[in-house]
Amino acid sequence: MKTSLLLPVFSAAFCLLACAPPEGPRQRPAPRLDLSQIFPRADVTTPPESELTTREERFRQLADAPAPSPTAHSRIRIPLGASLSGEIPHAPDWSWSRRANLTLISHQSTPLHPDILILAQPYPPTRTQRPSQALRSFIGEIIPNSSPLSMASLSNNLPQLATELQSLQNSLTGGRGLGFTPSPDTFSGWRTIGQNTSHIHIRLAHYSGTWTSQPNLPVGLTPQRISSLSSQLTSNLPAGLIPEDHLNDTLNILNNLSATDQNTTSSALQAPRRTPEPARLIVATIEASPSQGVHLAILCSGTTHCPQTPHITRFFESISSAVLPTSAPALPLPEHSQQLQVTLP
Numbered sequence: 001m002k003t004s005l006l007l008p009v010f011s012a013a014f015c016l017l018a019c020a021p022p023e024g025p026r027q028r029p030a031p032r033l034d035l036s037q038i039f040p041r042a043d044v045t046t047p048p049e050s051e052l053t054t055r056e057e058r059f060r061q062l063a064d065a066p067a068p069s070p071t072a073h074s075r076i077r078i079p080l081g082a083s084l085s086g087e088i089p090h091a092p093d094w095s096w097s098r099r100a101n102l103t104l105i106s107h108q109s110t111p112l113h114p115d116i117l118i119l120a121q122p123y124p125p126t127r128t129q130r131p132s133q134a135l136r137s138f139i140g141e142i143i144p145n146s147s148p149l150s151m152a153s154l155s156n157n158l159p160q161l162a163t164e165l166q167s168l169q170n171s172l173t174g175g176r177g178l179g180f181t182p183s184p185d186t187f188s189g190w191r192t193i194g195q196n197t198s199h200i201h202i203r204l205a206h207y208s209g210t211w212t213s214q215p216n217l218p219v220g221l222t223p224q225r226i227s228s229l230s231s232q233l234t235s236n237l238p239a240g241l242i243p244e245d246h247l248n249d250t251l252n253i254l255n256n257l258s259a260t261d262q263n264t265t266s267s268a269l270q271a272p273r274r275t276p277e278p279a280r281l282i283v284a285t286i287e288a289s290p291s292q293g294v295h296l297a298i299l300c301s302g303t304t305h306c307p308q309t310p311h312i313t314r315f316f317e318s319i320s321s322a323v324l325p326t327s328a329p330a331l332p333l334p335e336h337s338q339q340l341q342v343t344l345p
Contacts, residue, residue, distance in 0.1 A: 030201065033194030035313045038204050038282060039306065076327040079103065080319070081122035082292050084200070085326050087318035089311050097329045097336035102172070104333055106340055107308055113274045114340055115301040116308060117178060120286075120294045128291050138295040139283055141172035143182060143207070144219040158233060159242050162250040168218055169253065174345040175218030179274065180281050180299055182209035198320035201293075204284045211279030211301060214342050216261045223261055230254050260343070274341075278303045288321035 075087040078096050080103050088094050088105060096105045105118035119142075127134040168175045186208040193203045217226070233242075233251055242250070279301050287293025300306035329336075337344045 030199075031194040033192075033196045033202050033316065035192065035204075035316060038188070038192045038206055039309050039313050040304065075314075075318075077318070077324055078105070078329075079326045080120040080286075080296075081294050082288075083323075084286065084288065084292075084294055084319055084321055085324055086315050086320075088315055089308075095330070095336060095339075097331055097333040099333045102333065102344065104336055104340075104344070106336070107311075108340075109307065112272065116306065116312075117299040117340070117342070118296065119172070119178075120296045121172060123287075123291070123293050123295065127293075131290070135283075135285065135295065138172070138297075142178055142281065142283070142297045142299075143180060144173075144175055144177045161229065162233075162242055162246055165250050165253045166246075169345060172344065173214075174343060175220075176214050176216075176343055177219060178297075178299055178342065179212045179214040180207075180209055180279060181212075182207040182281065196317050196319060198318075198322065200286060200288055200319050200321060202284060202286050202316060202319070204282055206283070207281045208303065209279060209281065210276045211274065211299060212276040213273040216343075217257055221257065223258065226254050226258050226261075277301055280304075280306060282306075286319055292321065 074090045076090045077085050077087050079085050079098060081101060088096060093109055094105070094107050096103065098104070101122055103118075103120040105116075105120075106114040107116035108114045121138065124134055124137075188206045190203050190205045192205070193201075195201050217223075230251060233247060233254075279299060280303070282298040282300075284296040284298075285293060286296055298306070298312065300312075306312055333344070
């Protein structure tokens with residue numbers, strides 16, 4: 001009798017122990033990636049043609065119509081670095097190339113200039129300790145701000161100038177950017193965060209601005225400044241101010257920059273430069289883990305809608321860290337970037 005009375009007590013005590021919540025903070029599931037805010041779809045509800053008041057209005061509505069569904073195109077999977085890969089359309093107007101630590105993707109609907117550029121670069125080794133600094137450095141390569149090569153700041157500090165010039169040789173765009181200038185106060189903040197269907201964590205933000213041709217020289221340098229700096233480095237330089245091998249390397253860099261500027265200027269006489277146009281820059285971190293990921297930039301023409309939006313969203317959804325077969329590029333990156341009139345050292 002006593003035993004039967006104690007059973008409910010023991011059962012309740014056992015339930016309290018077994019049903020107790022685990023210690024520590026509760027892990028919430030990662031949000032599903034929602035790209036609708038950063039890649040809005042155009043409203044294509046079109047009234048009957050009899051209701052259209054002007055020819056311009058009809059043209060605008062046709063221009064706002066979305067691109068064909070991505071399911072209508074065959075697709076290829078390409079490597080992005082850091083054991084990540086994604087799918088892009090297998091079509092003549094899409095191109096891609098790759099070298100160590102860089103993947104370049106472009107879409108070109110006309111022969112003159114691309115309307116989409118995508119660059120993917122694996123996280124640097126220092127990213128684990130300084131993630132914010134690594135991201136700022138990547139964005140600074142796409143949007144060079146106050147140039148480290150400013151004559152005002154470095155013409156009287158030649159050793160620092162030599163160091164900055166040396167570092168440009170290993171940078172993504174060589175201090176040139178991609179020709180995009182953001183408009184003031186257009187950074188969206190990191191409001192688009194989530195995981196795609198392959199559980200890849202993606203974080204995106206965007207700028208609005210203007211897209212024109214990439215400058216021939218690093219921001220802050222002109223042919224006249226290169227000539228002036230070369231003269232400063234070869235005359236009246238205090239002995240030992242810059243080690244001789246470092247000095248020679250710096251002079252070679254300046255000479256190469258001058259030659260590149262002349263060659264690019266000659267090529268520009270044959271290929272017209274890009275007329276400034278409204279554009280958007282989307283920057284992203286894409287990772288399978290904090291140490292396995294890529295920084296990614298998408299530069300596209302347009303003010304609120306990127307061309308080929310369905311394909312871009314499909315690209316993000318397709319990114320995976322699974323071991324999947326990938327295609328080989330059809331052309332080397334130097335040839336690809338030359339076709340796009342973009343210098344990537």
